[in-house]
Amino acid sequence: MSSLSRRKKAIHHWFSLGHRRCRYCHCQLVYNDGQKNTASAEHLVSKSQGGTEALVNLIVVCTSCNTKRQNKDFTDFVKGLPLEDWLLKKYAEAVGFYIKSGKKISINKKKVKKLLTT
Secondary structure (H helix, E strand, O other), rough: OOHHHHHHHHHHOOOOOOOOOOOOOOOOOEOOOOOEEEEEEOOOOOOHOOOOHHHEEEEEEEHHHHHHHHOOOOHHHOOOOOHHHHHHHHHHHHHHHHHOOOOOOOHHHHOOOOOOOO
């Protein structure tokens, strides 16, 4: 499966579950291209850190937040944002997936632990 179709599958999956708000800024998402609140697949562990297109590593956010984050570390980007417990659990699940699979990812384990225990 190509990475584009995997991202589209992730967007469709989250929409089918009723998750139609950006996981970062909580704006209402739309499925149309070209708007700042267009649904976009986001990598919890960024590709620059070794993250992949695995569905466990994808969430749906607005294009605006996806662009703002770029390849910043998740723990740095979410500082000061109103986070849901669900998002933190999803991030922990993605990190755990890579650790269990033996895939080398570049994350700051101290920052991850601090984020998940606060």
